[in-house]
Amino acid sequence: MAKQLLIRDVPDEVKEWIEQERHRKMLGQKEFLLDLLREAKGDRAQQDLFKSNARNTLMTTISLPFTFIDLFAGIGGFRLGLQRVGGHCMFSCEWDKHAQKTYHRWFGEVPAGDIREIDANSVPDHDLLAAGFPCQPFSIAGVSKKKSLGREHGFKDQTQGTLFFHIARIAEVKRPPVMMLENVKNLLSHDKGRTWLVIRSALEELEYVVFHKIIDAAAWVPQHRERVFIICFDKRLFGANPPFEFPEPPKAAQRLRTILESKPDSKFVLSDHLWDYLQKYAEAHKAKGNGFGYGLTNLDGISRTLSARYYKDGSEVLIPRNGGNPRRLTPREAARLMGFDDSLDIVVSDTQAYRQFGNAVVPKVVEAVGRQVVKVMAWQLQRQGNGCLLKRP
Numbered sequence: 193m194a195k196q197l198l199i200r201d202v203p204d205e206v207k208e209w210i211e212q213e214r215h216r217k218m219l220g221q222k223e224f225l226l227d228l229l230r231e232a233k234g235d236r237a238q239q240d241l242f243k244s245n246a247r248n249t250l251m252t253t254i255s256l257p258f259t260f261i262d263l264f265a266g267i268g269g270f271r272l273g274l275q276r277v278g279g280h281c282m283f284s285c286e287w288d289k290h291a292q293k294t295y296h297r298w299f300g301e302v303p304a305g306d307i308r309e310i311d312a313n314s315v316p317d318h319d320l321l322a323a324g325f326p327c328q329p330f331s332i333a334g335v336s337k338k339k340s341l342g343r344e345h346g347f348k349d350q351t352q353g354t355l356f357f358h359i360a361r362i363a364e365v366k367r368p369p370v371m372m373l374e375n376v377k378n379l380l381s382h383d384k385g386r387t388w389l390v391i392r393s394a395l396e397e398l399e400y401v402v403f404h405k406i407i408d409a410a411a412w413v414p415q416h417r418e419r420v421f422i423i424c425f426d427k428r429l430f431g432a433n434p435p436f437e438f439p440e441p442p443k444a445a446q447r448l449r450t451i452l453e454s455k456p457d458s459k460f461v462l463s464d465h466l467w468d469y470l471q472k473y474a475e476a477h478k479a480k481g482n483g484f485g486y487g488l489t490n491l492d493g494i495s496r497t498l499s500a501r502y503y504k505d506g507s508e509v510l511i512p513r514n515g516g517n518p519r520r521l522t523p524r525e526a527a528r529l530m531g532f533d534d535s536l537d538i539v540v541s542d543t544q545a546y547r548q549f550g551n552a553v554v555p556k557v558v559e560a561v562g563r564q565v566v567k568v569m570a571w572q573l574q575r576q577g578n579g580c581l582l583k584r585p
């Protein structure tokens with residue numbers, strides 16, 4: 193008779209890991225554990241899997257070559273993040289000429305212009321469509337809410353005239369296996385939740401399984417920056433339950449002081465006039481109970497969100513100075529605050545640089561989410577069993 197083996201007091205994190213892994217490998221619990229024991233018998237290193245960092249050991253190693261396109265590319269925050277997990281960019285689109293200049297310097301190509309003029313059939317095949325699209329209201333005047341979200345009005349009617357529509361129309365023609373979209377967190381509450389409902393319905397109508405999560409980049413860079421990440425998997429390929437999970441944020445947060453330049457130019461110090469104005473403005477708002485105006489940053493903490501309007505007065509992220517007016521970030525510090533490293537030249541004016549960094553996505557967050565996406569791609573390849581890339585260049 194086979195001997196029974198009973199294991200008591202299995203730590204919760206190990207149980208959780210077992211559940212995730214067996215789901216990923218599509219095995220029953222007993223089958224999975226037996227496999228694991230068999231492997232451990234043959235290879236002592238496998239026993240590390242039971243240590244507390246088990247999950248990370250296994251999860252961080254996967255990288256897979258895949259192709260992607262970079263829509264509403266800005267300065268390529270998506271591109272930097274996706275390249276780090278094996279992505280190869282096939283096409284980019286961005287109409288702002290200053291952003292194009294930076295993109296050209298960093299990646300050696302000038303993105304195509306207005307997305308509204310791009311013929312979807314001319315876009316190369318790709319495994320992943322990436323886009324940080326501008327958030328716009330949908331104009332569905334004259335159509336009742338119920339009707340507008342019903343089947344009788346497809347995504348074309350509902351999203352026509354918006355920039356999101358152009359993502360949907362490219363997806364309809366090219367059928368990228370995966371999409372990674374990003375937007376401000378307010379997308380979810382915009383127009384009483386209707387904007388998000390329309391977007392989600394459009395993606396589902398195109399037969400994608402949709403995951404979304406608000407992620408604060410503060411775990412990766414010293415800045416509070418909440419953005420919604422929307423990950424879509426083609427249902428026809430991955431089925432209805434792709435085993436996707438958003439990444440766990442890393443534990444060690446960076447402090448703001450670590451990104452500061454040692455000798456910033458004095459031009460970044462606020463003039464008496466501007467500093468006076470910001471303080472009076474803040475006082476007036478505080479009196480009305482409207483919260484704070486400017487943000488004097490704690491150098492041992494993290495900053496507020498860098499916005500595209502930072503160039504105006506720098507008020508949301510001010511650096512305190514001993515015995516003087518505070519200063520704004522330098523463009524290089526703004527780059528670092530977003531996690532863009534110093535090897536990337538800044539080739540535009542200060543104003544344009546602040547705009548570009550304030551508009552960008554944090555590449556490290558894209559990388560972390562991308563790593564999770566790659567695992568699902570790997571899972572799919574394993575299921576397919578032919579070892580081929582999903583879409584070849």
Ligand SMILES: C[S@@+](CC[C@H](N)C(=O)[O-])C[C@H]1O[C@@H](n2cnc3c(N)ncnc32)[C@H](O)[C@@H]1O
Nearest residue numbers: 264265266267269286287288306307324552553
């Ligand atoms: C939120 S930003 C995306 C930033 C990007 N994720 C990055 O990391 O830099 C949106 C971008 O869409 C671009 N955009 C807006 N309308 C466009 C259009 N019709 N065609 C192409 N790009 C457009 C804007 O110029 C802006 O750079």
